[in-house]
Amino acid sequence: MAHALGARKLFSELSLTLRPGESVAVTGPSGSGKSTLLSCVLGLIRPSAGSVKVTGTEIVGLRPARLAAVRSRAVGMVFQFGELLPELSPLDNVVLAALLARSDRQGARDRAQKLLDDLGVPQAATSEELSGGERQRTAVARALINEPALLLADEPTGALDTETRDRTAELLFGLPRRYACGLLVVTHDPGVAARADRMLRLEAGVLKPVSSGASA
Numbered sequence: 001m002a003h004a005l006g007a008r009k010l011f012s013e014l015s016l017t018l019r020p021g022e023s024v025a026v027t028g029p030s031g032s033g034k035s036t037l038l039s040c041v042l043g044l045i046r047p048s049a050g051s052v053k054v055t056g057t058e059i060v061g062l063r064p065a066r067l068a069a070v071r072s073r074a075v076g077m078v079f080q081f082g083e084l085l086p087e088l089s090p091l092d093n094v095v096l097a098a099l100l101a102r103s104d105r106q107g108a109r110d111r112a113q114k115l116l117d118d119l120g121v122p123q124a125a126t127s128e129e130l131s132g133g134e135r136q137r138t139a140v141a142r143a144l145i146n147e148p149a150l151l152l153a154d155e156p157t158g159a160l161d162t163e164t165r166d167r168t169a170e171l172l173f174g175l176p177r178r179y180a181c182g183l184l185v186v187t188h189d190p191g192v193a194a195r196a197d198r199m200l201r202l203e204a205g206v207l208k209p210v211s212s213g214a215s216a
């Protein structure tokens with residue numbers, strides 16, 4: 001895949017394959033295109049050339065309705081912050097994602113409650129009442145509710161203290177084995193990246209393997 005912004009080439013001949021159960025961390029300087037790469041995989045940005053396949057389906061050039069269907073069925077995304085609806089309960093935040101993917105209401109509620117219990121999120125009237133770490137775990141539950149084959153996370157621990165960061169990272173990197181999904185994490189934190197099965201670095205338009213132990 002390749003992506004350019006005007007005359008500026010963000011990356012070219014970039015190739016990445018994730019297997020079920022595998023985790024990959026992408027590091028790289030600010031502005032190198034890491035978030036853009038995730039947006040291409042999510043289908044929010046169309047790469048200027050090349051192909052993006054999600055569970056075998058080519059998503060580049062799909063009609064918006066088909067794309068939305070593939071995305072809600074197969075991909076979960078954890079943003080850095082701000083993606084929960086603050087006035088809804090944690091449960092309703094998670095249920096909403098399932099309803100958007102056309103799940104039946106009672107099944108969605110049961111699955112959402114089980115995920116939140118699994119992830120240790122307490123009951124709350126609104127997600128505003130939760131701590132930062134609890135919100136992040138709610139966001140993880142929301143990303144998992146449709147049992148995605150692929151989970152994407154953009155700096156999921158960026159706003160957390162070290163203890164919550166470690167707990168969230170532990171949780172995230174345990175997900176591929178627990179739910180048999182692929183996990184693609186963008187992070188600036190070398191300690192978080194080191195937990196992945198594979199570490200890659202995006203720099204000057206090229207995605208290269210990083211050997212563990214090298215600085216990120």
Ligand SMILES: Nc1ncnc2c1ncn2[C@@H]1O[C@H](COP(=O)(O)OP(=O)(O)OP(=O)(O)O)[C@@H](O)[C@H]1O
Nearest residue numbers: 005010028029030031032033034035036037186188
């Ligand atoms: N919609 C856009 N229009 C024009 N330029 C953009 C757009 N989105 C991103 N860019 C530019 O593309 C480059 C890559 O942005 P991107 O957000 O992918 O970087 P990043 O590697 O995620 O950086 P960071 O580590 O700071 O989050 C940046 O130089 C950014 O300014």
Ligand SMILES: [Mg+2]
Nearest residue numbers: 034035036154
């Ligand atoms: Mg970014």
